[in-house]
Amino acid sequence: MLELRLVQGSLLKKVLESIKDLVNDANFDCSATGFSLQAMDSSHVALVALLLRSEGFEHYRCDRNLSMGMNLNNMSKMLKCAGNDDIITIKADDGSDTVTFMFESPTQDKIADFEMKLMDIDSEHLGIPEAEYHAIVRMPSAEFARICKDLSSIGDTVVISVTKEGVKFSTRGDIGTANIVCRQNTTVDKPEEATIVEMNEPVSLTFALRYMNSFTKATPLSNTVTISLSSELPVVVEYKIAEMGYIRFYLAPKIEEDEDETKPQA
Amino acid sequence: MLELRLVQGSLLKKVLESIKDLVNDANFDCSATGFSLQAMDSSHVALVALLLRSEGFEHYRCDRNLSMGMNLNNMSKMLKCAGNDDIITIKADDGSDTVTFMFESPTQDKIADFEMKLMDIDSEHLGIPEAEYHAIVRMPSAEFARICKDLSSIGDTVVISVTKEGVKFSTRGDIGTANIVCRQNTTVDKPEEATIVEMNEPVSLTFALRYMNSFTKATPLSNTVTISLSSELPVVVEYKIAEMGYIRFYLAPKIEEDEDETKPQA
DNA sequence: GACCCGCATC
């Protein structure tokens, strides 16, 4: 028996908006710890890891670990039927092949329940080791989204370079080149507007903008984004979900080629 | 000679927006009583009845009864040329095969007139008997529209069930099922936000969501919608038009089939 | 289905 009551239902709506374009089907795993998901994108290049800790739910009952395979597109369709202020409850009986989403309007005048069929999905759950990163950049999520969108109109890949001074996003395409430098800036009024660079050693890595732009769909979930970089490791793009957990996107860097061959294929 | 001056011209614009997708051609009937229309939708399944009473017009002159056949798409194109604050005057000479729409801007700085050809349309004007309904639901029109839209992302038909407690909208489709319950609620601050259920006996009827979603195009005309249901009778979905009349949509229920065959074809 | 723009609301 599973029953998770999330007062801020819009969080779950946003979570689905941010991953449904990347992943078609995925298992949601419920345990005493929380509600989580780990999945590769459809082309098996990027990885999404979501965690919503049990403490973030108003009510969290999970009698035993449960893995529920869902079609994220269908799940998203159902969640779109919830109002942004609705309370969302996720229910499943043990052994059932369906999950129920219940939406309560703030006034309790409208109560909706949506039942969705579950699917069998075999997914290898990767253990993702905690790693030391050469550099960790924290910056406003909207700014990062804007940069990725802007650069993708020029080129297909972005080179992210971190130095003590800040972080540089560069691209190159048929029509020209672009470099956007964000200087470290901690003296801003509001902490969520700060750009903070923690650097152990300089690093410069290349990524496909197509995936970066997918990741930035999670921008509504958090004011800030954290980008963790090491040479030879996948970048981690993390959006914290207030009081509950995070959504993290992992993407392997492209192998750097010659300077004048900056558009290698994946 | 016909001359109808409607100060709130946006009403007429909204009326056309709400029926032009349902009905291609229709006769507008003018009499001393008012300006009215009754027409079946193009697939002959739903019926629209519009009434704009003469008292709602600033000036209403209709020397003798007149039936004017119009292509609603063309009429809508012309009305789109009127500003939302414009005063609209409808003019026709006896025996003429055209109608003229005149638009006056609020400041009188712009006066436009659009002449449209009339068409011969033979339409049986159905007498619609006043009926006793098993249940009448009044609810915010935007909420009803939202429910119809949401459910249509899951299934093709909606079952509307009224009990003393409230009204339930249900559907079923390939990806799952949905039930939305709206409880009776008269204690709300604003009367237009209330949900009121008058029930003589419980009723449960099935309708094609495609038509319901067409009807809800009339939502801008009124804050509330009234849904009148009886078994074996067409449902009436009514939007009152302030100070002037109403627009009503009639739709026959689908014949209920077995529980496990809930998606019959029209 | 995703993206962009305009309108309405707070």
Add this chain to the structure above:
DNA sequence: GATGCGGGTC
């Protein structure tokens, strides 16, 4: 002035 919602376009 900023944010959220809805409609239209690609």
